[in-house]
Amino acid sequence: MYNFDLDAYYTDAKLTYETRAEIERVADEVTKEGFKNIFFISSGGSLAVMRPIQYLLRSKTKIPTYCEIASEVILTGNSQLNEDSIVITSSKSGTTKETVEAIQYCNERNIRVIAFCGKPDTPVDQLATYSIIGKAKDAVEFEYIQHYLLAFRLLYNNGEFDAYERLAAQLEKxxxxxxxxxxxxxxxxxxxxxxxxxxxxxxxxxxxxxxxxxxxxxxxxxxxxxxxxxxxxxxxxxxxxxxxxxxxxxxxxxxxxxxxxxxxxxxxxxxxxxxxxxxxxxxxxxxxxxxxxxxxxxxxxxxxxxxxxxxxxxxxxxxxxxxxxxxxxxxxxxxx
Missing domain, CATH: 3.40.50.10490 (Glucose-6-phosphate isomerase like protein; domain 1)
Structure with a gap:
């Protein structure tokens, strides 16, 4: 294939799947603490990657789910976004201005934030309640794997997706x-x-x-x-x-x-x-x-x-x- 490094790809795939344990730990912790709804909040392509996840969850869970553009929600608010919510966000750079502001908005209101962050020691990494660092190259397909693991672990914990272990194992391949x-x-x-x-x-x-x-x-x-x-x-x-x-x-x-x-x-x-x-x-x-x-x-x-x-x-x-x-x-x- 043109301009494709197979060895690097396999390395990135391995690094991505290695985050499974951390993702599951975070999902299990927020489940234990309890939550009433899930918000996907981000900007641009990062939000576009989360929208299919929210779309899938609509028909698979009774947990209310929402998608919000970061720069809008901090101005308009959302009556369902509160201390009983969990927010899932993403930023490859860890510095996306609107996403950083959205996390700060949530922090001021004691709303827990789970962030998929491309780089450690960045504002998104430091401000989020939970930060899961993606070590792979900038490839959306690896981001999806992490989102699948988090979303369907939450559903599994809620008794709504018994096939989680099988799906999670197959995602490695x-x-x-x-x-x-x-x-x-x-x-x-x-x-x-x-x-x-x-x-x-x-x-x-x-x-x-x-x-x-x-x-x-x-x-x-x-x-x-x-x-x-x-x-x-x-x-x-x-x-x-x-x-x-x-x-x-x-x-x-x-x-x-x-x-x-x-x-x-x-x-x-x-x-x-x-x-x-x-x-x-x-x-x-x-x-x-x-x-x-x-x-x-x-x-x-x-x-x-x-x-x-x-x-x-x-x-x-x-x-x-x-x-x-x-x-x-x-x-x-x-x-x-």
Whole structure:
């Protein structure tokens, strides 16, 4: 695979899974202390990674769950956010301004915060009630593994997810499946980048738990890292506006999920194939995970999507455009 270090990947996978014991310790402690709801609060891509987790929990737990943008909730508040809440947040740098302010907001109100933090001895690490340091490279698929462990341990403790031990054990082998999936998608990733890197605009569609991951790919990869104009649309919303601007030569990408919302994706697929000659369908069902039971496929679907889009397609966009993924014009370049 182009620009892929297999040894480094396995090292990062091992380092990620080594945090399981710490994650479980934190989950068990907050369960023992008690809580009435769960808030996912963060910014940008970090919040986008947590939204699929909150989406999954909606149908699997009676515990109320909420997602809030860090910079908004500290101004508006939320009547359900109080001392009986636990807040889960994330910051790769450990310095994200809005996330730091949100943790301070929670601390002032005696609200416990569990932070996934990319770097130790940073404000997020120091301010959070519990800080779980991620030692892996900046790869979203490893962040998902940590979120799965925390979220489903909490449900297990609440008597709502008896399969936790089996899922947690299988997550150790998930990176092996993701490597095979990367290899399977590699030719497609190269072809998409070569054909569409100069398009005036791209439309990316996904539904259910995958919608936030599609949003992340469009905003954080295509817009932020490649300066490519794009728009992400939730499958169910495609029929209420965006369909009117699709022409025969408009690149439209649909990523089909495997959860209960798949019939909506089918409906989108049927329509975009009629509207555009440049409709590209990517189906999560086409990617096998032999180390993970099929009953968990809807849980790990976001990991599959991020491994093919953010870890392969993005790399090929970088190759074709010559635009390094780390270059920014405005983000963190000056105060704003």
């Amino acid at each position: 998930l990176p092996e499946d993701l490597i095979a999936i990367k290899e399977q998608f590699e030719p497609t990733a190269a072809a998409i980048a070569e054909k569409y890197h100069n398009s005036n605009i791209q439309y990316w569609i996904g539904g259910g738990s995958l919608a936030p991951e599609i949003y992340l790919h469009a905003m954080c990869i295509l817009e932020e890292m490649q300066w490519i104009r794009t728009k992400s649309i939730q499958s169910a919303e495609f029929f209420h506006g965006t369909l009117e601007v699709i022409e025969k030569d408009t690149p439209v990408f649909l990523v089909k999920g495997v959860d209960a919302t798949r019939p909506i994706d089918d409906r989108v697929e049927n329509l975009i194939k009629k509207l555009s000659d440049e409709a590209v369908i990517i189906d999560v069902a086409d990617f096998k995970t032999p180390h993970v039971d099929d009953e968990f496929k809807e849980i790990i679907a976001s990991s599959i999507v991020t491994t093919i889009l953010d870890e392969r397609l993005a790399i090929h966009y970088e190759r074709v455009t010559g635009h390094d993924l780390t270059i920014r014009r405005y983000y963190r370049q000056f105060e704003y």
